[in-house]
Amino acid sequence: MATRTIRGPQLARLLADWRGAGPEYQALARALSGLLVDGRLPLQLRLPAERELAVALGSSRTTVSAAYRTLRQRGFLRSRRGAGSWTALPEDHRLTPAGLLTRYDEAELLDLSFAAPAAPDVLPEAVAEAAEELPRYASAHGYFPMGIAPLREAVAESYTARGLPTSPAQIVITSGAQQAYDLLLRLLTGPGETVLIESPTYPNAPEAARAQRLRVASYGLGPDGWDAELLTDTVRQVRPRAAYVCADFHNPTGHVMPAEVRSRLVAAAHAAGAMVIVDETFAELTLDTAADPLPPPVAAHDRHGRVLSLGSMSKAFWGGLRIGWIRGPASLLIHLAASRAATDLGSPVLEQLIAVRLLARREQVLDGRRHAFAQARDFLAAALAERLPQWRFRLPSGGVGLWLELDAPISSALVRAAEAHGLRLAPGPRFGVDGVLEQYLRLPFTLPQAELACAVERLVAASEDVHTAPAAEWPPSLVVA
Ligand SMILES: Cc1ncc(COP(=O)(O)O)c(C=O)c1O
Structure with missing residues (x-):
């Protein structure tokens, strides 16, 4: 009162x-x-x-x-x-941290369906430098189906620095890791063939495969990640054309694939005639300085040209650049660049130049990112432990999100209710190859802390709504990334 x-x-x-x-x-x-x-x-x-x-x-x-x-x-x-x-x-308003009342309209929507951060502060500098360099390219046609040389060199160097000697000929620049994956599927598989994909997984992986009329077989991750025996048995039995894994800070669970599983997976794939597509989108985002270093990349176990690694500027730098790449055997990448021409003649030159400039500041940007994400992760974890202690999670040592186990199989209902409170999320089933996972929810910590605090309050309200009166209508399906 x-x-x-x-x-x-x-x-x-x-x-x-x-x-x-x-x-x-x-x-x-x-x-x-x-x-x-x-x-x-x-x-x-x-x-x-x-x-x-x-x-x-x-x-x-x-x-x-x-x-x-x-x-x-x-x-x-x-x-x-x-x-x-x-x-x-x-009810349709909220109190902002500055004490203002604001409506929950689109501008106020907190969008946690994308697990990707805003651009780093150095972006304008990198853009200015790239713009100065552009005239050097502007006098020719500007089509580079394999990417511009300085970017291929910078990306190759980053693999070499991770202990995986790489030449620029082993790199193709793409429009994001998403295009890289799509191009690889086009090159490696034909309609009706099978791709093996982890479950849970990054939702656009099975979707891209299905869009190419591939069969999707799933391998279920356990609470501790991959089981080497089960994974290799599955590869042997399914005999897929390709197996897709996210080995470093797996999206959405945050697990890291142990070295032994990496080596056994590559051996099993070779024996089964399968290629391995390794999504390394989060590999640079180790958040705990005290954590064990990541095991050597999956490609370090490859002696037969079976492994193709995907990388991206999107998580450590900025998704708006739409720059990613593939590392693989040079001979295969030439075919890939040739087949790419049917749908795309190369990534934009200016964005590639910006990526080169950002990679030149890599340590500075990564230090900032790791520090900010680690703080945001701990902040979100503490807020959840206080406000929603009935939900459980494992604190990941890297990546950009928590994978929550809810108190009941309510993920979709919760996401519907959260929309009404101005919070957009991707429900657990979006990450399941077979649509299960109703007891799980991915919560990225890529937003500023004030917004994460607000997101947790909206989740509390949504959870109360679900436990009292479940919402009746489903929202249209979300784009998730
Ligand atoms: C595991 C994973 N792979 C690929 C992508 C897409 O990356 P890009 O923005 O480089 O296309 C994402 C984006 O969320 C992701 O989480």
Whole structure:
């Protein structure tokens, strides 16, 4: 109940020139809600009685009464007969950290369906330098189906620095890891053939395979990640054309594939005549300085040209660049670049130049990212432990998200309810090759901490909604990345 009140003359002073177009009661309601929205009237403040305010404003009681009624209908006011009227937070509004009331409209939507951060601060510098270099390329056609030389060199060097000697001829630049994967499937497989994919997995992996009319077989990750025996047996039995794995900070679980599993997977793939597509999108995002270093890349176990590694600028740098790459046998990549021409003649030169400039600042950017993500991860974990202790999770040592085990199989209902509270999420089943995983939810920590705090509050509200009255309608399917 209210602890504060405001007297008629005080409120009249705040309202100042409140009269405007239209009926007087509407102008008064607008002016009062305006004071609330911009934080000049706090919540749970008892407003003057109708008669008192009417006198202070030189207006009629009927006008004040109608204005209060309008505010009540919009949720800005709660009244109890004989006791008074208090300012309130309408259900379709939220209180921002700055004390403002804002509607949950699209601009206010917190979008956690994308696990990718905003661009680093150095982006404008990198763009300016790249723009200066562009004229060197502008005098020729500008088509580079394998990517521009300086970027292929920079990416090759980054593999060599990870202990995997690589020449630029082993690199093709693509428009994101997503295109890299799609191009590889086109090159390596034909309709009706099988791709083996982990479950849970990055949702666009099975979707791209199905779009190419491939069969998708799944290998189920356990609570501790991969089981070498099961994985290699599955490869032997399914005999896929390709197996897709996300070995370093797996999306969505955060698991890291142990060295032994890597080596046995490559051997099993070779024996079964399968290629291995390794998605290394998160490999640079080790968050704990004290954590064990990542095992050598899967390709380090490859002696027969079976492994193709995918990388991306999207998670450590910026997804808006749409720059990714493939590392693989040079002879195979030439065929890939040739087959790419049917749908795409190469990635934009300016974005590739920007990527070169960003990679030149790699240590600086990565240090900042690791520090910020580690803090955001710990902040989110603490907020969840306090506000939603019934949900369980393992703290990942890298990557950009938590994989939560919910208290019941409610993931889809929860995501529906969260939309109504201005929070967009990808439900667990989106990550399942066979659509299960209703008891799981991925929660990225790529947003600033204030927004993560707000997201947790919205999750609390959504969880209460689901446990009291499950929402009836499904939202349209989300794009997830
Ligand atoms: C595992 C994984 N692979 C690939 C991608 C797509 O990356 P890109 O933006 O480079 O296409 C994502 C994006 O979320 C991802 O999580």
